[in-house]
Amino acid sequence: MALHLAKAGHRLHLWARRPESLRPFRECDAKEYASPAEVAAQVDVLFTMVADGPDVSAVLLGPNGVSSGARPGLVVVDMSTISPETAREMAMRLAVHKVDFLDAPVSGGERGAKEATLTIMVGGKAEAYEKARPLFECMGRTVTRIGASGAGQVAKACNQILVGAGIAAVSEAFQLAQKSGVDPVKVREALLGGSAYSKVLDLHGKRMLEGDFAPGFKAWMHQKDMRIVMEQAGKAGVALPTAALVSQLLNALVGSGLGEEDSIAIYKVLEKLSA
Amino acid sequence: MALHLAKAGHRLHLWARRPESLRPFRECDAKEYASPAEVAAQVDVLFTMVADGPDVSAVLLGPNGVSSGARPGLVVVDMSTISPETAREMAMRLAVHKVDFLDAPVSGGERGAKEATLTIMVGGKAEAYEKARPLFECMGRTVTRIGASGAGQVAKACNQILVGAGIAAVSEAFQLAQKSGVDPVKVREALLGGSAYSKVLDLHGKRMLEGDFAPGFKAWMHQKDMRIVMEQAGKAGVALPTAALVSQLLNALVGSGLGEEDSIAIYKVLEKLSA
Numbered sequence: 001m002a003l004h005l006a007k008a009g010h011r012l013h014l015w016a017r018r019p020e021s022l023r024p025f026r027e028c029d030a031k032e033y034a035s036p037a038e039v040a041a042q043v044d045v046l047f048t049m050v051a052d053g054p055d056v057s058a059v060l061l062g063p064n065g066v067s068s069g070a071r072p073g074l075v076v077v078d079m080s081t082i083s084p085e086t087a088r089e090m091a092m093r094l095a096v097h098k099v100d101f102l103d104a105p106v107s108g109g110e111r112g113a114k115e116a117t118l119t120i121m122v123g124g125k126a127e128a129y130e131k132a133r134p135l136f137e138c139m140g141r142t143v144t145r146i147g148a149s150g151a152g153q154v155a156k157a158c159n160q161i162l163v164g165a166g167i168a169a170v171s172e173a174f175q176l177a178q179k180s181g182v183d184p185v186k187v188r189e190a191l192l193g194g195s196a197y198s199k200v201l202d203l204h205g206k207r208m209l210e211g212d213f214a215p216g217f218k219a220w221m222h223q224k225d226m227r228i229v230m231e232q233a234g235k236a237g238v239a240l241p242t243a244a245l246v247s248q249l250l251n252a253l254v255g256s257g258l259g260e261e262d263s264i265a266i267y268k269v270l271e272k273l274s275a
Numbered sequence: 276m277a278l279h280l281a282k283a284g285h286r287l288h289l290w291a292r293r294p295e296s297l298r299p300f301r302e303c304d305a306k307e308y309a310s311p312a313e314v315a316a317q318v319d320v321l322f323t324m325v326a327d328g329p330d331v332s333a334v335l336l337g338p339n340g341v342s343s344g345a346r347p348g349l350v351v352v353d354m355s356t357i358s359p360e361t362a363r364e365m366a367m368r369l370a371v372h373k374v375d376f377l378d379a380p381v382s383g384g385e386r387g388a389k390e391a392t393l394t395i396m397v398g399g400k401a402e403a404y405e406k407a408r409p410l411f412e413c414m415g416r417t418v419t420r421i422g423a424s425g426a427g428q429v430a431k432a433c434n435q436i437l438v439g440a441g442i443a444a445v446s447e448a449f450q451l452a453q454k455s456g457v458d459p460v461k462v463r464e465a466l467l468g469g470s471a472y473s474k475v476l477d478l479h480g481k482r483m484l485e486g487d488f489a490p491g492f493k494a495w496m497h498q499k500d501m502r503i504v505m506e507q508a509g510k511a512g513v514a515l516p517t518a519a520l521v522s523q524l525l526n527a528l529v530g531s532g533l534g535e536e537d538s539i540a541i542y543k544v545l546e547k548l549s550a
Contacts, residue, residue, distance in 0.1 A: 084455060107470055108469055108470060109470070112470075119469030121462075142468025142469060144461065144464060144468075146457060146461045147457050147461060150455075150457075151461075154451065154452055154455045154457040155452070155466065157448075158449075158462050158471075159470075161451070162444050162466065162471035162473070163471050164444075165443070166440075166441070166444070166471070168516075168517045169437050169444075169517050170437065172436055172513075172516075173434075173437055174433075176429065176432060176433055176436070176507065176508060176511060176515060177430070179512060180359060180429045180507060180511045181422075182422050182425075183421070183422060186419065186420075186421045186422060186430070187421060187429070187430045187433050190421060190430050191382075191434050192417075193394050193417025193419075194382040194383055194387075194394030194474075195387075195434075196382065196394075197474045198437070198441065198472065198473030198474070198475070198476075199470045199472045200473070201437065201473075229451070232455060233451060235455075236451060236455045238447075238450050238451055238549045239545070239548045240447045240451060241520055241545075242440065242443045242444050242517065242520060243444070243447055245517060245520060270514070274513045274514050
């Protein structure tokens with residue numbers, strides 16, 4: 001994602017927890033720093049992309065974090081998938097330093113990141129969004145401001161419900177076909193032309209049938225995202241039975257030692273049930 | 276569907292349980308008969324389209340049914356959604372009369388039928404399929420022979436799992452957004468551009484958000500189709516937890532007195548849960 005910014009002519013100011021993460025930038029117009037605070041002191045727009053809420057909090061608000069180096073007017077964009085509540089908290093804590101915060105989680109996986117075809121779902125103030133938009137457009141194909149702080153994360157939660165439920169449903173359909181003596185390859189082809197069409201049936205379904213469970217998007221990350229979904233459901237007071245089922249299937253998948261495979265390996269959990 | 280055949284220049288020989296069903300054919304090159312047996316005596320390819328397995332059995336094998344009037348070499352095509360097992364039974368019972376049987380359920384709803392854009396999933400012998408194919412192509416856009424007798428019905432069962440799970444997941448995503456104070460219209464727009472894309476999110480999702488629950492495809496018919504899915508899952512020995520959940524949501528929908536609405540009214544069941 002950062003390489004696309006460099007390719008578009010932007011100077012990069014970099015920090016990473018693991019030095020090897022910076023290896024791809026050796027040929028770029030890029031400078032490395034010793035802390036998030038030092039980066040924050042140099043830039044107008046600062047991106048974070050880490051695994052979970054506590055990581056974002058540490059980078060932004062921890063010792064030598066972004067908030068301790070930021071100049072007023074800085075726009076901080078977190079592209080990690082974290083809870084809407086943590087996103088809103090980050091926005092409030094940074095506002096004290098006159099720093100704007102956008103939650104801007106992405107969908108599209110490793111491939112979307114490499115090909116700059118990500119879907120980027122943004123929450124935060126409209127003015128801050130307008131500043132960051134040209135940069136988003138270097139990294140993604142569909143860039144949408146959903147609403148106020150946290151709204152990007154809510155949209156991402158919705159995305160993960162749809163993709164997860166899609167994977168479970170496609171897995172079940174293929175297994176019903178197989179166990180009924182019918183070729184799931186033929187079923188998939190027929191269904192792609194009708195109202196059952198989905199990107200999950202098309203792209204993920206193809207890989208399931210080829211037995212290709214390499215990530216893509218790792219199961220443990222989808223499990224983490226469904227934890228966020230179910231937490232948010234609890235806070236918002238909304239029952240999500242399908243999402244709850246997907247969440248349990250991901251628990252079983254990670255619990256089976258397959259957390260490093262793609263989350264389409266939900267197929268294997270459902271297959272094992274009736275094997 | 277039959278009107279598309281007439282439009283393509285085929286002479287229609289018609290019978291219907293309710294005379295009013297034949298009203299649209301008054302302007303066509305069409306002749307009405309007093310029983311399925313009389314129709315069967317006139318035609319090379321005979322189509323049935325009724326609600327459920329017992330209806331198909333009555334029309335094909337009952338008194339004055341197709342089998343009592345059929346000439347050897349007749350191809351009977353049933354486009355109803357019935358169980359794969361009933362389809363295979365029909366094929367065997369008609370084979371005694373040297374009549375070929377194709378199960379050819381469709382997906383695409385009323386709109387697909389009117390616009391001749393149906394997905395048609397066919398099970399049965401390849402030679403019989405080749406005879407009927409030009410006629411299928413008058414009615415549908417995606418016509419696929421899935422495999423032997425019953426395979427079309429298995430594919431349709433898979434289709435109904437995907438559409439039903441899609442409706443449930445989209446409903447949950449929209450309600451999570453709404454209850455989290457985020458506009459589901461914006462969420463839908465953003466998600467259409469990414470890996471969460473599905474026809475259900477696109478077409479059905481739009482109607483959900485507009486509050487348009489007119490059929491389309493009636494809830495009680497989807498409930499019946501999910502009964503077939505779960506019966507087939509039992510016979511095939513495969514656990515389908517997502518499909519089972521969809522089936523329960525449809526039970527609740529029909530039980531709430533909303534069986535005549537579109538099956539996207541699953542949205543209302545899920546909404547009511549947290550209202």
